[in-house]
Amino acid sequence: MTPAAVARxxxxxxxxxxxxxxxxxxLARAPETGEKNCYTYVPGNLTELLRSFDLLPVLPEINALQxxxxxxxxxxxxxxxxxxxxxDVCAYVKSDIGMQEMGNVGPTGERLPDPDxxxxxxxxxxxxxxxxxxxxEKYKCPVAMLHVPYQGEGVVTPSMxxxxxxxxxxxxxxxxxxxxxxxxxxxxxREHLVRSVQAENDLVAVLQSAKHRPSPIDAWFGGVYYIxxxxxxxxxxxxxxxxxxxxxxxxxxxxxEGKGPVSPEGDVTExxxxxxxxxxxxxHFRELWKMFAxxxxxxxxxxxxxxxxxxxxxxxxxxxxxxxxxADYCMGxxxxxxxxSRVDMITQYVEEYAADGFLINSVKSxxxxxxxxxxxxxxxxxxTGRPGGFIxxxxxxxxxxSGANIKNRLESYFQMIAQKRAGKEAS
Amino acid sequence: xxxxxxxxxxxxxxxxxxxYRDWRLGAVHEWKARTGGLAVGFMPxxxxxxxxxxxxxxxxGLMGAGDDLEIIRGDAYYQSYICHIPRSTMxxxxxGSFDGLDGMLFPAICDVIRxxxxxxxMMFPGKVVRYLDVPQNFEPELGGRFWRQEIEGLCAExxxxxxxxxxxxxxxxxxxxxxxxxxxVYGLYDLRRxxxxxxxTHELYPVLRAGLVIPVEEHIEMLKAYRAGVEADxxxxxxxxxxxxxxxxxxxxxxxxxxxxxxxAGCYVVDDDFVQVHRWLxxxxxxxxxxxxxxxxxxxxxxxEHATRWVEKEPKGADLVxxxxxxxxxxxxxxxxxFCDPAxxxxxxxxxxxxxxxxxxxxxxxxxxxxxFQVIREQAGTFADSIQLWSxxx
Numbered sequence: 001m002t003p004a005a006v007a008r009x010x011x012x013x014x015x016x017x018x019x020x021x022x023x024x025x026x027l028a029r030a031p032e033t034g035e036k037n038c039y040t041y042v043p044g045n046l047t048e049l050l051r052s053f054d055l056l057p058v059l060p061e062i063n064a065l066q067x068x069x070x071x072x073x074x075x076x077x078x079x080x081x082x083x084x085x086x087x088d089v090c091a092y093v094k095s096d097i098g099m100q101e102m103g104n105v106g107p108t109g110e111r112l113p114d115p116d117x118x119x120x121x122x123x124x125x126x127x128x129x130x131x132x133x134x135x136x137e138k139y140k141c142p143v144a145m146l147h148v149p150y151q152g153e154g155v156v157t158p159s160m161x162x163x164x165x166x167x168x169x170x171x172x173x174x175x176x177x178x179x180x181x182x183x184x185x186x187x188x189x190r191e192h193l194v195r196s197v198q199a200e201n202d203l204v205a206v207l208q209s210a211k212h213r214p215s216p217i218d219a220w221f222g223g224v225y226y227i228x229x230x231x232x233x234x235x236x237x238x239x240x241x242x243x244x245x246x247x248x249x250x251x252x253x254x255x256x257e258g259k260g261p262v263s264p265e266g267d268v269t270e271x272x273x274x275x276x277x278x279x280x281x282x283x284h285f286r287e288l289w290k291m292f293a294x295x296x297x298x299x300x301x302x303x304x305x306x307x308x309x310x311x312x313x314x315x316x317x318x319x320x321x322x323x324x325x326x327a328d329y330c331m332g333x334x335x336x337x338x339x340x341s342r343v344d345m346i347t348q349y350v351e352e353y354a355a356d357g358f359l360i361n362s363v364k365s366x367x368x369x370x371x372x373x374x375x376x377x378x379x380x381x382x383x384t385g386r387p388g389g390f391i392x393x394x395x396x397x398x399x400x401x402s403g404a405n406i407k408n409r410l411e412s413y414f415q416m417i418a419q420k421r422a423g424k425e426a427s
Numbered sequence: 428x429x430x431x432x433x434x435x436x437x438x439x440x441x442x443x444x445x446x447y448r449d450w451r452l453g454a455v456h457e458w459k460a461r462t463g464g465l466a467v468g469f470m471p472x473x474x475x476x477x478x479x480x481x482x483x484x485x486x487x488g489l490m491g492a493g494d495d496l497e498i499i500r501g502d503a504y505y506q507s508y509i510c511h512i513p514r515s516t517m518x519x520x521x522x523g524s525f526d527g528l529d530g531m532l533f534p535a536i537c538d539v540i541r542x543x544x545x546x547x548x549m550m551f552p553g554k555v556v557r558y559l560d561v562p563q564n565f566e567p568e569l570g571g572r573f574w575r576q577e578i579e580g581l582c583a584e585x586x587x588x589x590x591x592x593x594x595x596x597x598x599x600x601x602x603x604x605x606x607x608x609x610x611x612v613y614g615l616y617d618l619r620r621x622x623x624x625x626x627x628t629h630e631l632y633p634v635l636r637a638g639l640v641i642p643v644e645e646h647i648e649m650l651k652a653y654r655a656g657v658e659a660d661x662x663x664x665x666x667x668x669x670x671x672x673x674x675x676x677x678x679x680x681x682x683x684x685x686x687x688x689x690x691x692a693g694c695y696v697v698d699d700d701f702v703q704v705h706r707w708l709x710x711x712x713x714x715x716x717x718x719x720x721x722x723x724x725x726x727x728x729x730x731x732e733h734a735t736r737w738v739e740k741e742p743k744g745a746d747l748v749x750x751x752x753x754x755x756x757x758x759x760x761x762x763x764x765x766f767c768d769p770a771x772x773x774x775x776x777x778x779x780x781x782x783x784x785x786x787x788x789x790x791x792x793x794x795x796x797x798x799x800f801q802v803i804r805e806q807a808g809t810f811a812d813s814i815q816l817w818s819x820x821x
Binding site: 083088093125129137145147150157163166343370372374375379392 | 503505508533535536538541542546557558562564566568580735737738739742743765766767768771772774775776778779792
């Protein structure tokens with residue numbers, strides 16, 4: 001790995017930073033400009049629909065993870081726990097509650113507006129329901145509830161799709177019309193969806209570039225930057241189209257040059273290819289990335305980068321069927337898949353991306369991800385014959401990140417891969 | 428308890444406790460051997476038992492192994508920050524206790540139980556395994572239609588495994604049986620509310636749990652006999668205890684010792700969240716018209732308020748305040764399992780509501796295998812004393 005004193009940024013990263021800054025600036029000015037906003041979640045987000053009503057999305061999970069990266073969550077969580085929130089529950093929720101109690105200042109240092117409406121797209125996470133109950137109690141604002149059925153049987157049935165579409169028509173759209181003061185305009189929604197598809201195609205090309213050796217990207221640490229715009233407020237916008245076009249060109253250039261991924265510390269020389277299941281630890285994001293990079297470990301695929309949509313396995317928004325495609329999108333998000341489907345996906349990644357093994361970062365906060373991961377570990381090991389590693393931490397609660405312990409486990413894990421490889425070469 | 432009826436209450440209570448503690452599900456195995464029918468397990472908190480009953484299936488409520496089973500293999504499936512009930516459930520599955528179950532239903536209660544359905548699918552491929560995605564939209568044409576189709580899908584799968592096809596007339600009969608059962612359970616809750624010394628919770632609880640593993644008709648007889656016994660027992664006299672509502676214990680259950688500790692600490696539990704499947708619906712389900720529609724509609728419009736259920740209109744905690752008022756309780760005991768997301772995420776909102784209503788409260792957590800109750804007993808005792816002393820003053 002080439003050391004670098006200052007974190008390196010590609011042009012696409014600078015573009016993303018500008019996009020985010022402009023978005024939060026619009027949100028901060030909303031009380032003066034009169035622009036309306038909608039708080040919602042990443043999995044099952046309906047950004048194109050919100051944008052078609054000129055509503056600005058606000059994503060509390062993203063605020064929490066940004067707070068984690070900026071070292072704010074220890075204080076935020078303390079505020080929430082002091083107010084009676086249990087130490088046992090999701091730290092995203094507590095970070096968000098704490099942030100709001102301390103002025104609701106967003107990641108760019110500007111105050112976020114109070115929600116005009118909460119779009120509770122209840123997709124793959126039970127805590128979402130409780131989280132927006134808490135916010136509703138605080139803000140006394142309207143809530144559009146969208147129950148997205150879980151893929152318990154591993155499929156989307158016509159009944160499930162109809163249930164979601166009917167809720168969109170009869171509950172969500174009327175609520176958004178009322179808040180925004182605009183009538184539902186399906187043609188406008190379609191225009192957003194067309195742009196979504198363009199961005200999705202480029203994102204998939206970026207994610208699948210990791211099949212090259214060396215992989216030009218890190219699909220977990222780097223991946224969280226790549227999914228940023230499309231998972232949050234920008235899907236369906238021209239900004240997102242431009243961002244993904246630029247990102248794809250950068251990645252293709254790296255392939256042409258035979259380069260591996262770039263990390264904040266510099267270029268990474270690929271020694272181990274791993275698939276990663278679970279979200280990163282935002283409070284120690286750079287420290288954890290460095291642990292991987294120091295070992296030459298590159299994530300060639302990850303499940304976390306599928307929580308806001310599983311595009312690399314074929315899904316694209318379909319502008320010809322706008323509400324049906326939104327329904328399918330919601331139901332297809334990673335944490336809305338049952339455990340057998342998750343095992344299938346990780347197994348497929350290990351094989352297709354020629355990974356040496358797979359790693360699970362089990363986070364205390366997110367039981368939607370974590371409950372069952374030890375079974376996933378055993379099952380994927382059994383099916384692929386490749387070793388699984390297991391580390392534990394948290395999303396944004398720094399009390400649950402034990403750096404020395406995690407480093408020790410990672411080093412042992414990579415040594416095991418090296419030994420297996422050496423044994424295979426010897427035979 | 429003094430025996431004055433033909434069924435000796437002591438033996439009834441002993442039987443109830445034996446059934447509740449039998450994690451090997453001996454009663455279920457006996458029933459299957461006797462009838463040759465299918466038995467289907469379900470996790471808390473709600474399952475459409477009437478439908479299973481109408482198909483000739485024995486619904487078997489599973490609420491963990493309590494403090495009676497040492498968890499050895501089950502712990503290997505879960506990280507330290509996951510609650511206890513999936514561990515003991517796995518342990519029982521792995522030690523053969525559930526071999527007699529032909530299927531398992533996992534209601535939408537939280538992400539842990541939801542994901543357990545996936546584990547089950549992988550580990551027990553020969554069984555019927557269903558995640559029960561109960562609707563969070565409560566309009567008949569939206570959530571109702573979806574829920575009906577979910578139930579019909581379940582029925583079709585069970586029929587393929589040998590259950591009787593669901594017939595409307597059979598379902599009507601089952602609705603009527605469960606209506607009777609529900610009235611008896613509510614009747615005991617009403618009696619405990621009015622005269623808690625007659626229905627101590629450490630008795631009522633095993634009686635309710637017993638109903639999860641025996642046919643509903645048998646449990647109806649048990650409920651009637653228990654009621655007759657306690658009403659005839661003149662030795663049960665009022666004591667000067669504090670009346671409390673106990674909330675948060677709807678999935679993983681506290682050990683019986685904890686309930687006894689609360690009572691010994693000076694609390695009359697006059698309302699609780701135990702074994703809510705018996706009381707999930709608040710009233711009779713109509714037995715006229717389309718019976719499946721009636722059951723679906725009852726779920727949509729006549730369910731209890733619950734931490735796992737989206738509350739569309741009423742402020743959070745309002746229902747708890749109403750329960751305190753209705754039961755004449757002097758305080759609330761928040762008694763939730765560790766790491767229980769629905770209960771613990773709900774708690775701050777419920778606390779805010781009871782505080783706004785001027786209702787005293789206390790809170791602690793447990794695991795189903797908690798073995799030390801001294802701290803809880805002291806805390807509950809202090810709380811009960813404070814209610815008795817300060818409520819009287821004010």
